[in-house]
Amino acid sequence: MRLKTLFIVAALGAATALAGCSTGGTIFTSEYGAKKDSGYQLPQIPINKVPRQYHRQIVKYDTSEKPGTIIVDTSDKFLYFVMGDGKAMRYGIGVGREGFEWNGTARIAMKREWPTWTPPAAMIGRQPELAKWRGGQPGGLSNPLGARALYLFNKGGDTGYRLHGTPEWNSIGKAMSSGCIRMINQDVIDLYERADVGAKVIVK
Template sequence: MRVKAFLLAAALATALSGCSTIGSMPIFSSNYGSVTDAGYTLPRIPIEKVKREYHRQIVNYDTKEKPGTVVVDTSKKFLYLVMADGKAMRYGIGVGREGFEWRGTARIAIKREWPTWTPPAAMIKRQPELAKYAGGMEPGLKNPLGARALYLFNKGGDSGYRLHGTPEWNSIGKAMSSGCIRLMNQDIIDLYNRVDNGAKVIVM
C-alpha cells in the first residue's frame, strides 16, 4: 500500500507541475490547453499532432550569451531563451519561407499583448486582398500576430520583424512566413512573460 501511495503522489506531482521530463529535463507538453487571456479564449492546441521536438522544453545549451538573450536557429526551427547554468528554454518556431529568410542581431524594443497587425506596403502589393487591413487589423483570435508580439529593432530602427504568436499551430517547424518568427500562442505568452524589453535577439 505504501508503494501504491508513493506512486500516486508522484503522478499527482507531475500532473500539477504541468510538465513531464526527458531524462532530467522538463518538457511542457501539457501546457497547451485552452487559455483565457484579456477576454479572449485561446483554443487548445492539439499538441499531439506537433512533433515532440517542437514542444516547449528546457534543454542543455552551451553559449557565451548571457541569460535573457534570445537565439533563433532558423535551420532547426528552434528559439532558445538563454537561462543560467548552461540551460535554455526551447520553443518550436515557424520561419520565413524561401526569399524571406534573414540573419542578424536585434533587440526587443516593444512588447505588446494582443497587438494590431498592419501588413507592410510590399505585402499588400503582393496580396491586394490585404489592402482592407492597411489601417491595421484589430486584435483577436484570427489576427496573424496572435496573442503577443515582440518588436525587433536594430541600429536603423524598426526592422519590421517580430517574434509573435500564431493561430496556425501547424506551421510550427516549417518555413512559410514573410520573415517574422512565429510561435504557438501558448508559447509566445510564456516567452513574453520571461523575456525583458531590451533583450538581445540573435537570428542565425
C-alpha cells in the same frame, strides 16, 4: 516497509514520466489547453499533432550569452530563451519561407499584447485582398500576430521583424512566414512574460 519503499519509488517514476523529462529538463506538453487571456478565449492546441521536439521544454544549452538572451535557430526551427546554468527554455517556431529568410542581431524594443497587424505595402502588392487592413487589423483570434508580439530593432531602427504568436499552430516547424518568427500562442505568452524590453535577440 520494503513494499512501502517500492510503492514510493514507483510513484516517483510515474510522476517523472508524466512530467516528460527531456534533455536537461521538463517538457510542457500539458500547457497547450484552452485559456482566457485579456478577454479572448484561446482555443486548445491539438498538441499531439505537433512533433514532440517543438513542444515547449527546458533543455541543456551551452552558450556564452547571458541569461535573458533569445537565440533563434532558423534551420532547426527552435527559439531558445537563455536561463543560465547551462539551460534554456526551448520553443518550436515557424520561420520565413524561401526568399524571406533573415538573420542578424537585434533587441526587443517593444512588447505588445494582442497587437494590431499592419501588412507592409509589399505584402499588399502580393496579396491585394489585404488592402482592407492597410490601416491596421485590430488584435484578435484571427490576427496574424496572435496573442503577443515582440518588436525587433537594431542600430538602423525597426527591422520590420517580430517574434509573435500565430493562430496557425500547424505552421510550427515549417518555413511558411514572410520572415517573422512564429510561435504557438501559448508559447509566445510564456516567452512574453520571460523576455525584457532591451533583451538581445540573435537570429542565425
